[in-house]
Amino acid sequence: MRRSTSIPLWRDERFLRIFGQVLFLLILFVFLGYLINNMLQALKQQGLALGFSFLRLTSGFDIGEVLIPYDRSSTYGRAFLVGLLNTANVSLLGIVFATLIGIVVGVARLSRNFLVQLLARIYIEALRNIPLLVLLIFIYSGVFLKLPQIRQALYIGPVMFSNRGVFAPWPIPTDGYPAFRLFLLLGLLAAAVTWFVLWRHGQRTGRPPLTWFWSLLVWLAFTVIGLVVFSPFEMEYPRLEGLRVLGGKRLTPEFMSLWSGLVIYTSAFIADVVRAGIQAVPKGQTEAARSLGLSSFQTLRFVVFPQALRVIVPPLTSHYLNLTKNSSLAVAVGFPDLFSVSGTILNQSGRAVEVIALAMSIYLSLSLLTSLFMNWYNRRIRFVER
Amino acid sequence: MREPSAETTLPPPTERYTLLGWVYKNLLTPWYNALLTLLALWLIYAIFTPLLRWAFTAARWEVIAVNLRLLMVGQYPKEHLWRIWLSVHMLAFVVGLSWGSLARGRRRIGLFLLILPWLLALIPGFSIATRTHLLILPFVAFIAYWLARLGTSQVRKHLVTFWTSFFILFILLVRGLTPPDGWFPVVPTNVWGGLVLTFLLTVLGIVLSFPLGLFLALGRRSRLPAIRLVSIAYIELVRSVPLVTILFMAQIMLPLFLPGNMNIDRVVRAIVGIVLFTAAYQAENVRGGLQAIPHGQYEAAYALGLNGFQTNLFIILPQALRHVIPVLVGQFIALYKDTSLVAIVGLLDLLGIAKSILAQPAYVGTQREVYLFISAIYWLFSYVMAYLSQRLEKTLGVGER
Numbered sequence: 001m002r003r004s005t006s007i008p009l010w011r012d013e014r015f016l017r018i019f020g021q022v023l024f025l026l027i028l029f030v031f032l033g034y035l036i037n038n039m040l041q042a043l044k045q046q047g048l049a050l051g052f053s054f055l056r057l058t059s060g061f062d063i064g065e066v067l068i069p070y071d072r073s074s075t076y077g078r079a080f081l082v083g084l085l086n087t088a089n090v091s092l093l094g095i096v097f098a099t100l101i102g103i104v105v106g107v108a109r110l111s112r113n114f115l116v117q118l119l120a121r122i123y124i125e126a127l128r129n130i131p132l133l134v135l136l137i138f139i140y141s142g143v144f145l146k147l148p149q150i151r152q153a154l155y156i157g158p159v160m161f162s163n164r165g166v167f168a169p170w171p172i173p174t175d176g177y178p179a180f181r182l183f184l185l186l187g188l189l190a191a192a193v194t195w196f197v198l199w200r201h202g203q204r205t206g207r208p209p210l211t212w213f214w215s216l217l218v219w220l221a222f223t224v225i226g227l228v229v230f231s232p233f234e235m236e237y238p239r240l241e242g243l244r245v246l247g248g249k250r251l252t253p254e255f256m257s258l259w260s261g262l263v264i265y266t267s268a269f270i271a272d273v274v275r276a277g278i279q280a281v282p283k284g285q286t287e288a289a290r291s292l293g294l295s296s297f298q299t300l301r302f303v304v305f306p307q308a309l310r311v312i313v314p315p316l317t318s319h320y321l322n323l324t325k326n327s328s329l330a331v332a333v334g335f336p337d338l339f340s341v342s343g344t345i346l347n348q349s350g351r352a353v354e355v356i357a358l359a360m361s362i363y364l365s366l367s368l369l370t371s372l373f374m375n376w377y378n379r380r381i382r383f384v385e386r
Numbered sequence: 387m388r389e390p391s392a393e394t395t396l397p398p399p400t401e402r403y404t405l406l407g408w409v410y411k412n413l414l415t416p417w418y419n420a421l422l423t424l425l426a427l428w429l430i431y432a433i434f435t436p437l438l439r440w441a442f443t444a445a446r447w448e449v450i451a452v453n454l455r456l457l458m459v460g461q462y463p464k465e466h467l468w469r470i471w472l473s474v475h476m477l478a479f480v481v482g483l484s485w486g487s488l489a490r491g492r493r494r495i496g497l498f499l500l501i502l503p504w505l506l507a508l509i510p511g512f513s514i515a516t517r518t519h520l521l522i523l524p525f526v527a528f529i530a531y532w533l534a535r536l537g538t539s540q541v542r543k544h545l546v547t548f549w550t551s552f553f554i555l556f557i558l559l560v561r562g563l564t565p566p567d568g569w570f571p572v573v574p575t576n577v578w579g580g581l582v583l584t585f586l587l588t589v590l591g592i593v594l595s596f597p598l599g600l601f602l603a604l605g606r607r608s609r610l611p612a613i614r615l616v617s618i619a620y621i622e623l624v625r626s627v628p629l630v631t632i633l634f635m636a637q638i639m640l641p642l643f644l645p646g647n648m649n650i651d652r653v654v655r656a657i658v659g660i661v662l663f664t665a666a667y668q669a670e671n672v673r674g675g676l677q678a679i680p681h682g683q684y685e686a687a688y689a690l691g692l693n694g695f696q697t698n699l700f701i702i703l704p705q706a707l708r709h710v711i712p713v714l715v716g717q718f719i720a721l722y723k724d725t726s727l728v729a730i731v732g733l734l735d736l737l738g739i740a741k742s743i744l745a746q747p748a749y750v751g752t753q754r755e756v757y758l759f760i761s762a763i764y765w766l767f768s769y770v771m772a773y774l775s776q777r778l779e780k781t782l783g784v785g786e787r
Contacts, residue, residue: 021612028616035643042642113419114412115426129768130761131723133730134737138757141744146754321626328628332730339630352638360627360635367626 039353052358054349055080061344063336065252076345083341084362090255090337091324091366094262098323099316101263102270109275120271127268133329135265140257140333147253150243160238160245166256167238170249176230183230187222191215210301254335258327266323270316277312278304309381317374321367328363338362440754449752450759451509453743457760460579460734466571469559470582471519475526480552482527486534487541488777499770500524546711553589560586575653579734581763583653587725587735591660592718598661599668604698606673617669624666629727633659637731656728664721671713675706715775719768726764736760 009015043049055077062072067085070078108120127135145163148154153162160167195215202211226232238248281304289299330337336344342359346352414420450457459470481499507520534541541548560582562572578586605617624632636659640650679702687697729738740756743749749756 017610021610024610024616025612038645039639039642111422112412113422113426115430116422119426119429125769126765129719129723129765129772131726131737131764133726134757134761134764137737137741138753138761141753142757325626325628328630329727329730331630339628343634346638353642356631356635356639360631363627363631364623371626 043353048350050353052354054351054354057349059345059348061348063341064334065255065336076349079341079345080338080358080362083336083338086336086341087324087327087330087338087366090259090262090330090335091327094259094266094323094327095320097259097263098266098270098319101267103274105267105271106274106278109271110278124268124271127265128272132261132265132326133332136257136261136329136333139261139264140253144253144257150240150245153240158237160240160248163253164245164250165253166251167245167248168251169235169237170247171233172236174232174234177232180226180230180232183226184223187219187226190222191219194218252335254330254333257333258330258335258337261333262323262326265326266319269319269322273312273315273319274308276315277308280311281307306381313374313378313381317371317378320374321370324366324370325363445755446752447755449743449749449755453739453749454512456580456739456743457736457763458580459582460739461577462579462582463573463577466562466573469562473556473559474519475523476552476555478523478527479530480548482530483534483541483548484545484774485527486531487538487545488774500527550593553593557586557589557593575651578653580739581736583733583735584722584725587653587657587660587728588718588722590657591664591721591725592714594657595661595664595668598665600672600703602665602669603672603676606669607676621666621669624663625670629659629663629724630730632663633727633731635659636662652731652733656731656733660721660725660728664717667717667720668714671710671717672706674713675708675710676702678709679705712775712779715771719771719775722768722771723764736763 040050056075058073059076059079060072061079063070063079063082065086066082067089068078068082070082105120105123108116109124111117111120144165147161147163150162150164153160153167155161158169192215195211198211198214236247238245238250240246285303285307286299289303290296294302327337328339331340331343334340339359342355346355349355414423459467462470485499501524503520503523507517512520560573560578563570565572602617602621605613606621608614608617633656636655637652640655640658641648644650683701683705684697687701692700725735726737728735729741732738734742737760740760744753744756
């Protein structure tokens with residue numbers, strides 16, 4: 001008689017694993033199905049059906065700030081696009097300026113100068129511990145809306161500050177502009193050639209020159225020459241006529257408060273990241289580099305900075321992502337970003353489910369794009385282990 | 387080799403400066419440092435003089451004094467205010483315990499915290515009851531402080547328990563237990579408001595999201611692909627959208643998801659949104675702790691014959707969660723600040739109450755005063771918690787052991 005060697009089914013681990021997963025998925029799908037069924041029932045009672053065809057309908061509302069042509073006869077889809085572009089615009093500008101200020105404050109936080117260090121510390125500690133939303137509303141209603149009226153506007157240089165917004169001089173293209181654009185393209189080409197030649201030189205000799213610096217310099221030189229030769233722009237200054245401001249670029253209080261709030265808030269976090277990154281490089285590295293005969297600039301450029309960057313980039317990524325997500329607080333200051341435009345669309349069309357799903361998936365793809373890019377950059381600068 | 391005796395080795399000479407020498411070395415030595423000093427001095431002057439001048443002459447602080455109760459407790463019924471005061475005293479007690487067992491040689495900040503309620507009691511416009519409570523508060527904290535000093539290590543071991551039980555008692559006290567005619571009536575959520583609501587949302591958010599986050603973290607490390615993929619999808623999806631969208635979804639879509647005419651109130655909806663949001667972040671925090679556990683621990687547990695569930699419960703999680711406590715406090719602070727977003731969906735938390743006060747015709751134009759005041763409140767608690775968590779991190783010796 002042969003004894004059966006197989007384990008019973010209910011104790012076979014391979015079977016249990018598959019069974020557990022199937023059961024888990026089943027419960028999950030039943031639960032989700034129940035929720036969605038409830039939702040469909042509720043929508044049916046309200047006489048609505050799911051679908052994205054409403055995006056082609058006329059929106060019928062105005063948006064205060066647009067980067068592409070838009071009016072109230074445009075479609076809901078275009079309104080979404082306007083909001084998306086506004087979000088992208090304010091996020092990009094915010095990221096650039098927050099990084100710049102963050103680096104300055106982060107370095108100042110490590111200064112040997114007691115006063116500079118103190119100021120940087122106050123800046124960081126004060127801003128890290130208050131909610132962004134409170135900061136935004138404070139800046140909007142306590143600073144930008146409290147600026148003097150247009151007649152008594154403050155002037156800082158040629159820039160005009162009033163409760164109707166900030167008016168800045170703005171370049172207007174002249175006849176020379178197309179030629180200048182062509183010239184800039186030429187400059188870009190020259191910069192690329194410079195970059196390639198220097199890179200090859202570095203590969204051959206093993207002593208890489210400052211590739212990026214020189215190619216940037218070439219491009220800048222082309223820009224300056226182009227500006228002088230073609231004079232492609234004419235500066236237009238804002239001027240007051242009656243109660244209206246003509247010329248120049250108007251930055252609304254809503255945009256200014258959202259942008260400056262995001263920049264101020266995020267820069268405090270970035271400053272802390274930069275400080276931690278620089279402190280993470282052991283002092284021995286600097287000393288060793290100096291004793292090898294590197295100049296202090298070379299030490300910073302080739303030894304300290306690359307190592308600090310490895311520590312800085314991952315948290316920096318998450319702060320960039322946070323800034324992008326935080327730009328949705330624009331709804332509190334009335335700036336028409338993606339989320340606040342979605343809110344308006346939701347109220348106008350009554351399509352709660354679709355609008356929220358659309359807005360969330362757009363944020364999802366924005367975040368994915370940013371983190372893809374930053375991951376790529378992170379891989380490039382990563383420590384190569386041998 | 388013989389150790390050199392104490393007489394022969396002198397400690398290295400400490401650097402000593404006169405005041406002028408210090409100023410010279412720190413503020414003036416390289417020429418650019420002197421320039422920086424000048425710049426910093428100018429900045430301090432340019433920022434702080436107008437600010438101070440405004441604060442002491444132009445600002446209308448009476449808007450705060452008159453509406454202080456609204457800002458703190460919202461519309462919470464007057465006859466039940468003692469519950470909130472009791473919670474505050476309990477908080478003072480737990481903070482005193484933490485301070486006594488964790489902070490060594492940092493008496494000055496502790497002293498400042500002790501005196502703070504007395505300073506607050508000096509503000510005109512408070513009722514006698516408020517003043518009495520404020521006067522008693524430092525004594526409560528002080529007693530707790532000395533109790534903790536008596537048995538530092540004992541108290542330190544149970545600190546997490548103290549905080550957890552405080553949170554639970556706090557929620558129970560504010561909410562109540564029995565129907566309106568009972569001995570301990572429930573206070574409906576629509577009168578919760580102000581700082582108390584902010585705290586409640588934070589505490590409930592952290593406490594309720596923790597189990598969900600724990601499961602998601604374990605799920606993300608599971609060997610079963612279905613569970614792992616679902617966990618990853620949830621975590622990454624939630625982490626890449628803003629909290630406002632989730633709060634909005636909770637307000638608008640949650641009622642749709644529920645059967646029939648089941649109605650849930652706005653505060654609960656906000657809490658659901660916050661919990662769903664925070665759980666994804668908690669999962670990542672816990673995962674950080676799990677990853678810090680060396681693989682040998684799993685193997686040892688397996689060799690001892692524990693199954694997967696037992697391994698996690700008895701071996702892995704106790705170690706992992708110890709690593710996570712400081713991060714958890716960080717999450718608590720972040721959530722405390724993030725709860726201000728519920729003002730956007732119309733709840734009357736600290737920020738929401740501030741907005742509604744500014745809507746009163748009598749206080750038009752006092753935005754600066756009101757928002758500065760609530761910023762100060764947010765800042766104070768957030769800073770104190772951050773400071774405490776730093777001490778906690780050092781005392782627990784995370785990463786050292």
